[in-house]
Amino acid sequence: MNTKKYEELLVLLRSHKTDKEILEVLSDYHENDIADMLAGMNEKERKRLYRLLGTQRTAEIFAYLDEPQAYFDELSVEQAARVVSLMDSDDAVDLLENLEDEDKKEIVEHLDEEAEKDVRMLLSYDDDEIGSYMTTNYICIPGGLTVKQAMSQLVRQAGENDNIMTIYVVDSDECFAGAIDLKDLITAREGMNLESIIAHSYPYVLDHEKIDDCIDTIKDYAEDSIPVLSKDKHILGVITSDDIVEMVDNEMGEDYAKLAGLTAEEDLKETTLQSMKKRMPWLIILLFLGMIVSSVVGIFENVVAALPIVICFQSLVLDMAGNVGTQSLAVTIRVLMDENLSGKQKLLLVVKEVRIGLVNGGLLGIMALVFLGIYVHLFKGYTWLGAFAVSGCVGVSLLVAMAISSLVGTVIPMFFHKIKIDPAVASGPLITTVNDLVAVVTYYGLAFLFLIELYYLTWCLNI
Numbered sequence: 206m207n208t209k210k211y212e213e214l215l216v217l218l219r220s221h222k223t224d225k226e227i228l229e230v231l232s233d234y235h236e237n238d239i240a241d242m243l244a245g246m247n248e249k250e251r252k253r254l255y256r257l258l259g260t261q262r263t264a265e266i267f268a269y270l271d272e273p274q275a276y277f278d279e280l281s282v283e284q285a286a287r288v289v290s291l292m293d294s295d296d297a298v299d300l301l302e303n304l305e306d307e308d309k310k311e312i313v314e315h316l317d318e319e320a321e322k323d324v325r326m327l328l329s330y331d332d333d334e335i336g337s338y339m340t341t342n343y344i345c346i347p348g349g350l351t352v353k354q355a356m357s358q359l360v361r362q363a364g365e366n367d368n369i370m371t372i373y374v375v376d377s378d379e380c381f382a383g384a385i386d387l388k389d390l391i392t393a394r395e396g397m398n399l400e401s402i403i404a405h406s407y408p409y410v411l412d413h414e415k416i417d418d419c420i421d422t423i424k425d426y427a428e429d430s431i432p433v434l435s436k437d438k439h440i441l442g443v444i445t446s447d448d449i450v451e452m453v454d455n456e457m458g459e460d461y462a463k464l465a466g467l468t469a470e471e472d473l474k475e476t477t478l479q480s481m482k483k484r485m486p487w488l489i490i491l492l493f494l495g496m497i498v499s500s501v502v503g504i505f506e507n508v509v510a511a512l513p514i515v516i517c518f519q520s521l522v523l524d525m526a527g528n529v530g531t532q533s534l535a536v537t538i539r540v541l542m543d544e545n546l547s548g549k550q551k552l553l554l555v556v557k558e559v560r561i562g563l564v565n566g567g568l569l570g571i572m573a574l575v576f577l578g579i580y581v582h583l584f585k586g587y588t589w590l591g592a593f594a595v596s597g598c599v600g601v602s603l604l605v606a607m608a609i610s611s612l613v614g615t616v617i618p619m620f621f622h623k624i625k626i627d628p629a630v631a632s633g634p635l636i637t638t639v640n641d642l643v644a645v646v647t648y649y650g651l652a653f654l655f656l657i658e659l660y661y662l663t664w665c666l667n668i
Contacts, residue, residue: 240269264291286315294323295340336412339433339442352393380438494638505649526606526644533614562611570600602648
């Protein structure tokens with residue numbers, strides 16, 4: 206928020222200027238700036254602001270509110286319904302979903318007939334369906350017109366719908382027939398038949414399509430808006446560039462949550478119980494997987510008993526394996542967003558990730574060999590041979606564990622993607638635990654084989 210603007214507005218409202226003078230200054234402020242400033246005003250000042258600005262501009266300001274409940278409480282139900290009725294349908298739905306259920310129901314009942322129809326239609330879609338993001342703010346004209354007639358239709362509809370950059374065309378059966386770019390319509394000759402500038406292959410999406418399934422298609426076309434059709438090809442609304450940005454932002458947030466093993470994003474308004482319900486399922490699964498890892502560690506308790514120093518470096522190997530696995534997971538999930546990825550490309554990705562794991566593991570393994578060897582000799586009292594035997598075991602473990610973790614971090618999300626399970630939600634916590642298991646077996650297995658079974662510890666280590 207611009208603090209200077211915020212202070213200017215407060216001074217303005219608390220001055221002795223007339224309503225006309227205040228309104229003239231307010232005309233220079235963007236609606237988003239005014240929405241930000243509402244929190245710093247008292248109720249009396251806000252109500253005066255609503256009165257000065259009028260219902261239409263108040264509606265435009267309310268479209269930018271993240272937490273509208275407090276401000277709607279200051280309006281009567283009739284006033285709130287008028288404000289919502291003047292919003293774009295998608296903005297109205299977003300705002301209503303942030304209200305208490307009782308208030309939402311009461312406001313919807315007081316909406317005008319057209320707004321209520323649009324809002325109820327959008328609320329009927331599930332959150333993961335493309336229809337839940339569309340707006341009914343668009344221009345639609347019948348085919349078979351001249352350019353002059355089309356311009357007349359545009360001017361007539363633009364009074365209520367300001368999303369005019371793309372004009373949609375329907376045929377005699379009211380089915381979607383294509384789209385016209387506003388620039389093409391403006392530059393076309395007056396008597397020209399409209400058919401010559403209609404893009405009949407214009408992209409569209411269906412209202413019940415899942416956002417995950419079509420968001421890449423929408424982004425690839427990079428249009429300012431894309432029509433949303435019913436199954437019988439009737440236009441129900443459009444997805445605008447603003448909606449696309451919102452969808453991408455929400456999907457990124459959900460994927461981030463899924464990587465942490467959450468079923469959905471959390472917010473500050475959630476109760477402790479609601480947050481617990483989102484986190485608990487995977488935590489229970491991971492508890493039992495962790496028990497398996499712990500039992501595997503127990504198998505190697507003879508290694509720890511004979512050579513206690515190995516336990517000092519267990520977390521090092523586990524952490525590095527987990528880090529590498531998470532990196533490979535992030536890369537793989539990003540690549541899997543491309544549904545046209547061929548089997549050969551997936552194989553090349555696996556090979557690349559394993560190669561990266563091997564190279565990085567080799568470099569880090571050499572560093573561990575050198576620095577840990579010096580540390581064990583100087584601070585733990587081992588001979589140089591014994592110290593480098595221990596650090597060498599750690600270094601080799603890093604190499605093997607990081608290579609395998611890269612493989613696991615790539616293959617597991619591919620497997621889940623293949624069987625139609627969301628790789629983000631299924632892979633994140635699982636890979637962490639699997640990599641722990643890999644690292645434990647690798648580290649203690651090598652320690653058992655090379656430091657106890659095959660190496661003459663009793664001659665070279667001063668324990």
